[in-house]
Every structure is written in structure tokens, then in C-alpha cells.
Amino acid sequence: MKIGLFGFAGSGKTTVFNLLTGLHADTGPGGKSKTNLGVTRVPDDRVDFFAGIYRPKKTVYAEIHFSDMPGDAPSKSSGGLSPQVVGDLRTMDVLALVLRAFENPALDASPDPLRDLRAMETELVLADLQVVEKRIERLRKDHSSPRELEALERCLPHLENERPIRTLDLTDDERALLRGYRLLTDKTLLLLLNTSEDSPGASFPELEEHLAGEAHPITLCAGIETEILELDPEDRDAFLADLGLDGSGRERFIKQAYDALDLISFITVGEDECRAWTIPRGTVAQKAAGKVHSDIERGFIRAEVISYEDFREHGSESKAKAAGRYRLEGKDYVVADGDVINFRFNV
Ligand SMILES: Nc1nc2c(ncn2[C@@H]2O[C@H](COP(=O)(O)OP(=O)(O)OP(=O)(O)O)[C@@H](O)[C@H]2O)c(=O)[nH]1
Ligand SMILES: [Mg+2]
Structure with missing residues (x-):
């Protein structure tokens, strides 16, 4: 910005x-x-x-x-x-x-x-x-x-x-x-x-x-x-x-x-990089993917989402998943502040 x-x-x-x-x-x-x-x-x-x-x-x-x-x-x-x-x-x-x-x-x-x-x-x-x-x-x-x-x-x-x-x-x-x-x-x-x-x-x-x-x-x-x-x-x-x-x-x-400005952040995590991305509130998943890379927006399949609170509460991705806190969302999903997202895409 x-x-x-x-x-x-x-x-x-x-x-x-x-x-x-x-x-x-x-x-x-x-x-x-x-x-x-x-x-x-x-x-x-x-x-x-x-x-x-x-x-x-x-x-x-x-x-x-x-x-x-x-x-x-x-x-x-x-x-x-x-x-x-x-x-x-x-x-x-x-x-x-x-x-x-x-x-x-x-x-x-x-x-x-x-x-x-x-x-x-x-x-x-x-x-x-x-x-x-x-x-x-x-x-x-x-x-x-x-x-x-x-x-x-x-x-x-x-x-x-x-x-x-x-x-x-x-x-x-x-x-x-x-x-x-x-x-x-x-x-x-x-x-x-x-x-x-x-x-x-x-x-x-x-x-x-x-x-x-x-x-x-x-x-x-x-x-x-x-x-x-x-x-x-x-x-x-x-x-x-x-x-x-x-x-x-x-x-x-x-x-x-x-x-x-009504801005929020979503987060991508991994061993290579942990990173915050700023988007306007109300941004849908496919558009948010475009922040990371235009190819991901173009080839968007789905977003795998865990909220920050759920992640924190359960302590790890696998535990949050086991507790049913792992969601698959489509392109029109409205991204929430603190969502931890892994984008699936195909180009
Ligand atoms: N008392 C007081 N002085 C300030 C404050 N902010 C800036 N100054 C002083 O005001 C003068 C101008 O500050 P600058 O930051 O250079 O102002 P500017 O808008 O960048 O000026 P130009 O680039 O010339 O347009 C300086 O002497 C500052 O120390 C403040 O909050 N209080
Ligand atoms: Mg100046």
C-alpha cells in the first residue's frame, strides 16, 4: 500500500x-x-x-x-x-x-x-x-x-x-x-x-x-x-x-x-515463509489469491482455511484439522481477518 x-x-x-x-x-x-x-x-x-x-x-x-x-x-x-x-x-x-x-x-x-x-x-x-x-x-x-x-x-x-x-x-x-x-x-x-x-x-x-x-x-x-x-x-x-x-x-x-481504510490481513504459513497479506474487508478468496500471485487467482481451485483463533487454540495445523476446524472454501468465500489460507490452484 x-x-x-x-x-x-x-x-x-x-x-x-x-x-x-x-x-x-x-x-x-x-x-x-x-x-x-x-x-x-x-x-x-x-x-x-x-x-x-x-x-x-x-x-x-x-x-x-x-x-x-x-x-x-x-x-x-x-x-x-x-x-x-x-x-x-x-x-x-x-x-x-x-x-x-x-x-x-x-x-x-x-x-x-x-x-x-x-x-x-x-x-x-x-x-x-x-x-x-x-x-x-x-x-x-x-x-x-x-x-x-x-x-x-x-x-x-x-x-x-x-x-x-x-x-x-x-x-x-x-x-x-x-x-x-x-x-x-x-x-x-x-x-x-x-x-x-x-x-x-x-x-x-x-x-x-x-x-x-x-x-x-x-x-x-x-x-x-x-x-x-x-x-x-x-x-x-x-x-x-x-x-x-x-x-x-x-x-x-x-x-x-x-x-x-477497512483493511484486514490473511496469512500464509510454511517452512519457507510466514507472511501477512493486506486486503480490503469483503475480498473474496479468488481475489485474495491474486495478492499472492496472479497465476493462483487464474487457476484458483479452492482455499483451505483455518482461522488464527482455531489454530492458536489447538496449537498446530494437524490438531486444528483433527478438531474439524479445517475448512475448504470456494472462490466466493469472503476472507476473514486472520484467516490462515493455503490456496489450491492449477495453471
Ligand atoms: N512544535 C512542533 N513543531 C513541529 C511539529 N512537527 C513539525 N514541527 C516543526 O515544524 C518545522 C517544519 O517541519 P517539517 O517536518 O520540515 O515540515 P514539512 O511539512 O515537511 O515542510 P516542507 O517540506 O518544507 O513543506 C520543523 O522545524 C519541525 O521541527 C510538532 O508536532 N510540533
Ligand atoms: Mg518536508
């Missing part, structure tokens, strides 16, 4: 990036124009458990790839996301907007997360509007794809009303036709509220009202939390608790992002 961190200059994107990846990219003002890339491993007790049993050659956790976008362009007084940032964001699965809720001495503007959120929402809509308008113009002229034109014409008024495409009720066919445009407002938007260490638990009633319960910002205190990250592990929890924060920024982010 690729997550793009973006936001106004000086909002703390790179500090958040460092907190989430454990890297040490340069922060602070200084006219940076490059994107930082980093990977975070998603901790998973279940994978640890299976690694303990199978002692595999390789243990593979789910990963999140972060891109920390340069903030130079959005700071221009004219506003606007730079074409480079827009292009980078289009390649992401998920967008994460960093909202500044701390005083930054390098900036004139006082912190106002709602103001910044509104401005960025507009930027994203405008970027999509440009794509949609251009394409409509083209298709009206050359008549090459009437169905695509129809789908785009449904998007146009929605965007003109400053509404994101993710809230437009499109059919699966329409969504498929639009996928190639990689519209920014069709992607999930996570909000990261980067708060001041003086008031890490501060609430922002106007922001809450604007979101109306439809999105829940993930609160980080990236400045001080990156410093806490450098401490001895035994001291970390005490410092975080002092700030009223439950767990490290990375753990809180991963947990809340998985919830917001």
Missing part, C-alpha cells in the same frame, strides 16, 4: 514521515524539492506466532510505503499543488493530508487545521476538474468512447459543486471506466492532525463539525514524538503516557489507518 503525505509547507510532513518510518530525513525550512520515500513494517502478533511455530526461512510482514511530498509549491501565495505533487499523488493508493495544529515560528499564519483542510480539498477537486474537463472536451469531439463520456459527465457537476468523487454514487462499470484517470478525490483521504506538544490532545470543534463524523483525524504530535522515538524503549511509554498518548505514533497511525 502506498500512502502519500502531503500538505502545506511547514505543516510537519517530513517530521511525520520520520515518525512513521523511523528515518531521519531533513526537516525545517530549506527549499527542498525532493520526495522522501520510506517503508514501514506493520507489526502483527499473528505473524510472530506462526514464525515461532514454523521457523520459516523468511518472515514477511505487511508494509506501508510512504512518500513525503515536497511542500514548496503549496506554500506559494497563489496556492495550488504543484504539477509534480499532483502527479505523484495520482500514483498513491491513499492520500494522507498533514494538518498543522502547532505554532510554526517559520510561518506567519497561525495554525488553523480547518482552513488548511478546506483549501486542500479545493485543490484536489480543481486538479480532478482539470482532468475531467479536458477529457470530456476530447471525447465530445472524437466520439471514441460514449460510455466513458457519460461517466465523466456524471463527475463534472459533482466536482463543480466542490464534492469529491468518492462521494458520488457510481456503478462498478463507471468506476472501472474512470480508474485510469486516477482521480485524487476518488482516493481515500486520511487526515493527520499534527498537534503541539503543549496541547497534544487539543480538540478542534470546528474541524469536527466540518467532518460531521465522516472522517476521524489521526492525532500525532510528531515533533516531540520523533524525539521520544530516540529514547530507550523502556522510557518511551512513560513519556507518551505523560502526553496522554496511547502507544507510539506509528502504532496509532497503523491501527487507525487500517480501521479507516
